Amino acid sequence: MKILEDKNFISINEEVALKEILTPLWTRRWKILCFTLVVTFLAAIYLTLLRPSYSATAILQIGTNKPANTLSINDAFNESNATKEQIQTQFELLRSRKFAERVIFQLNLIHHEEFISGKYNDKLAILAQVGQGQSNPSVSDVVSQFQKKLTIVPIAGTELVKISYVSFSAQLSQSIANQVGITYLQYQDEIHSAAKESTSQWLVDQLEELGKKLQISELLLQTYREAEGIVDIHGVVGLVGSQLTELTSETLKAAKLADDLSISYQDIQKHAGDIEKLSDLHEISRHATLMQLRREEEKIERKMFELSQRYGPKHPKKIAVNAEFISLQKRITQQVYDIVISIEKEYFSAVERVNGTKQRLEIAKKDYLRLSRLQNKFSQLTREVDTNKELYNNYLVRLKEADAMGNYNSNFYVRFIDKATIPKSPIAPNKILIIAFTFVLSIALISLTIIMRELLMDTLNSRRKLDNFNEAQILAVLPKIKASSRERKEDTYSSDNRFTEAIRTLRTALLFNSEKTAPKIIAITSSVPNEGKSTVALHLARSFSEMEKVLLIEADMRHPTIAKNMNLNEHRPGLSNLLAKTHQINECIIRDKNVKLDILTSGITPANPLAFLSMKRFNMLIKVFGNFYDRIIIETPPVHAVSDAVIISKLVDSVIYIVHGNKTKREQISSGLRMLKQVNAPIEGVVINHSENIDTDKYHNKYYNDRSNIIKLAARKRG
The missing domain is CATH 3.40.50.300 (P-loop containing nucleotide triphosphate hydrolases)
Structure with a gap:
């Protein structure tokens, strides 16, 4: 029986939690529906403006002279067979920007409508004009668009590679997919003819030129170091920077003190000569000596009041107390003027201190800027030396590698397996799927936003939070x-x-x-x-x-x-x-x-x-x-x-x-x-x-x- 009661209690708690989550959604149901319909409607309008895309695919074979199971590491050097890494390099070559430029120039795609008109159709002239951009796009823009639409995918476990191109024209997608394979065949022929040139001689020439640049950059760095007397520029700049920070802090403190004293000084000047208003000022009334005199004044006043109840105005005791009271009043007046003079002196001293620290700060800033310019120039010359040295070392290593692999020759065979055909139906956009996905995603996004906002609010906006409030x-x-x-x-x-x-x-x-x-x-x-x-x-x-x-x-x-x-x-x-x-x-x-x-x-x-x-x-x-x-x-x-x-x-x-x-x-x-x-x-x-x-x-x-x-x-x- 107890187990059943526990289960009922758990189910009630779960129902309350579910209600707390669903209540914000139900109260905002019309906002959720309107938001979803607006987003879906905008997505539908956008889809009607898009032009359909077609995809054509050609299959190319890039292989070696021997079956893959007979290849070894030594085959690359002794038998002139290509390794898997080299074949992968050919795949990346097909995706390269340089290769894309060759295909573009061979098909004369610079002035083709595909790259002039945008992805929008003619239903909305403004968007079509925005999509078109310039009437004559640059080569760089055409190449970027070409690479985005070109897909090179090797088929796993084979020597085959798929060459696919997506275009707004079915005929153009077929022509480009086939031309990529043809251009690659031509490129392989050029590689074999260019292999006769000596790579080592070119590297030697580059090393000689880089050596001269390295010597010149080192000479410029040394000359600048000697001319400016630079020993440890970073340490000097750090010391000056620390000094600048200290002076800035000092200036701010001095300025704050001067501003505080300025208020007191202005109040003193405003009430100059009026001893009552001066004594009421916060800085004067809180002075320890004046507070002590005020307490003495209160004691004498009480004493005068007590004597006035017992003696007449001419009684010696009362005359003595009156004289003491007058003397104390004079002391209070003199003490107020002494405090005023002390505040005025402190104010003028603070103003002089502010001016002095500002002058020192300006001098430190000038030194810091001058050293920063020296440091920047020195860093620039140092980077130049390091860059030239790194380039020289890299070319030297490549020269030795080229000498060690002088007899290496790669040998590929390339051929078409299937040429691309004209696609019959577009592949994008899938309007029904996109609209359905937009509808579901909009509902999920706005609902999740509302639920998270309600749950994360640390307020008493729900019955559960009220029940847990015990304060x-x-x-x-x-x-x-x-x-x-x-x-x-x-x-x-x-x-x-x-x-x-x-x-x-x-x-x-x-x-x-x-x-x-x-x-x-x-x-x-x-x-x-x-x-x-x-x-x-x-x-x-x-x-x-x-x-x-x-x-x-x-x-x-x-x-x-x-x-x-x-x-x-x-x-x-x-x-x-x-x-x-x-x-x-x-x-x-x-x-x-x-x-x-x-x-x-x-x-x-x-x-x-x-x-x-x-x-x-x-x-x-x-x-x-x-x-x-x-x-x-x-x-x-x-x-x-x-x-x-x-x-x-x-x-x-x-x-x-x-x-x-x-x-x-x-x-x-x-x-x-x-x-x-x-x-x-x-x-x-x-x-x-x-x-x-x-x-x-x-x-x-x-x-x-x-x-x-x-x-x-x-x-x-x-x-």
């Missing part, structure tokens, strides 16, 4: 939606019933969690931008507002989007203005016109949003809002971008982590959750957004598409 609880899976232009313009609810019901499922999961009470203050964050946290926060707030009074706070002051999505003025007062005490609460909070929802947008973007969110006033505002609202939802920045979400997570009851189902990497999700867990953030769970793999798609579409029986109730009055 946090999966609260809900939200489908991918695309709001219509009317919805974006009028700021209405999404018409996608699947998304609305998924948001309500998320609301239910938060309200009826059996392990703890429903959270009142909820923070919504994500790993990276553009995961839909603003949309989820807005729709979740609207969903809660159907039952209770809700406040939505946009705490992402760096890149606010809620005001823009609701067609509000992006510069209207909001959270930042409330924290800065520039506006009142009633000026910052707005009411959603659709539901019972109050919204506090981000407001004007401050220079340092993190400092605003770290204020005690922000925590106090949340507590105050908690007395007036049943639910508070805070939209925060992504955890990987900034640390705002980490700060806010300490002030809320629950954190919901939004994940883009098709884009967010699993490593990004895990690292973001680790950052929140390190500060003991109350992580409620993960919400998968923009998911395309909802198991209840068909059910929702069928269940909610019929709106004829829906009664629209009047909007609830705001409390």
Whole structure:
């Protein structure tokens, strides 16, 4: 019984895996079909433009005077019989470029239509013109085309060789296949007549000429070495190159230091004479001596405050403390000016150091370029000597080999076995096979691409990946939606019933969690931008507002989007203005016109949003809002971008982590959750957004598409 259960479990897993592979193909079936049909249609059009090709074959025999089983190594020297290697050489000779030129000139193929017109027919004049190219092709082009269409294939185990030629003309393919064999017979006759010339004498002449070139190149190399005083050019170039690298690094460091000091110098010049602004500069305020004086100043101020509570202004102790305070103020002022002078001196010193290193660098560059030119010329002369020496040695070896084989004579017999005939039917293109192959290959290629892309994506885009995700609880899976232009313009609810019901499922999961009470203050964050946290926060707030009074706070002051999505003025007062005490609460909070929802947008973007969110006033505002609202939802920045979400997570009851189902990497999700867990953030769970793999798609579409029986109730009055 247990074995049967294991088998059933394995079959279920296999079915899920197969579904995961086939689902992307089914969802993109029309794209796959369109791509396949377009590629196949293009292939069919291309085939209709091609001219048919014909192939003719002639059979030639290239043999020796003796049967193959009586040949030995000594036969090649003593009895003038050809070896198998020499016969193979004849096959390669038939394929050579020089031999092709002879056949072309004998048949006068330079101006033949075969090599002027292209592979396209006259159905499409543009492609035909592209295929034709020049009206009079060069010999090199004709030879290249000729060699591509010529095939020389020895028949294994025999002395026969097949000579095949493919042409757009059946008669031409026959003529060329036969002419190749005839030309080879003529070539063998020329070989026998040219064998009388002395190869050794030619090699001696070549050796004499190469010897002179070798002497001249060696003399030029030595003359150049002595004229330039070159001993070890490679070592010198290496030393100069190392020096150039060090100077470049030095220059960059000096320039960076000068740039850093330039900013401080400009700030000092800008606030010259203003001791308060100078002391607020980062480089001055962080100075150890000044910080010590500031601490002493704070001690004296506290002492003055304590004495003022006990004594009058003319008491000796208070007068003494006042005098000490004035003296300390003077010391602070003097210390600030001393630091300013020190920074100015350091800046001018850095500028001089930059100029000095740049001058040294220019000198080193000139030396390096001059030595590089010497090295290039020296290498060129050295290569010339080495090349001439190698050629001389090779010709000397060949001369000795020619002397040792002076009595060697090869003896072949060549004859036609079958001459080529005119082919009756074309061999290419096989249109049906090519179209069928293109169709199958297109489907396989696009399907494999889609499957590999889906499987290699390290995201939570499938049910299997969701089941294997253990870092946090999966609260809900939200489908991918695309709001219509009317919805974006009028700021209405999404018409996608699947998304609305998924948001309500998320609301239910938060309200009826059996392990703890429903959270009142909820923070919504994500790993990276553009995961839909603003949309989820807005729709979740609207969903809660159907039952209770809700406040939505946009705490992402760096890149606010809620005001823009609701067609509000992006510069209207909001959270930042409330924290800065520039506006009142009633000026910052707005009411959603659709539901019972109050919204506090981000407001004007401050220079340092993190400092605003770290204020005690922000925590106090949340507590105050908690007395007036049943639910508070805070939209925060992504955890990987900034640390705002980490700060806010300490002030809320629950954190919901939004994940883009098709884009967010699993490593990004895990690292973001680790950052929140390190500060003991109350992580409620993960919400998968923009998911395309909802198991209840068909059910929702069928269940909610019929709106004829829906009664629209009047909007609830705001409390």
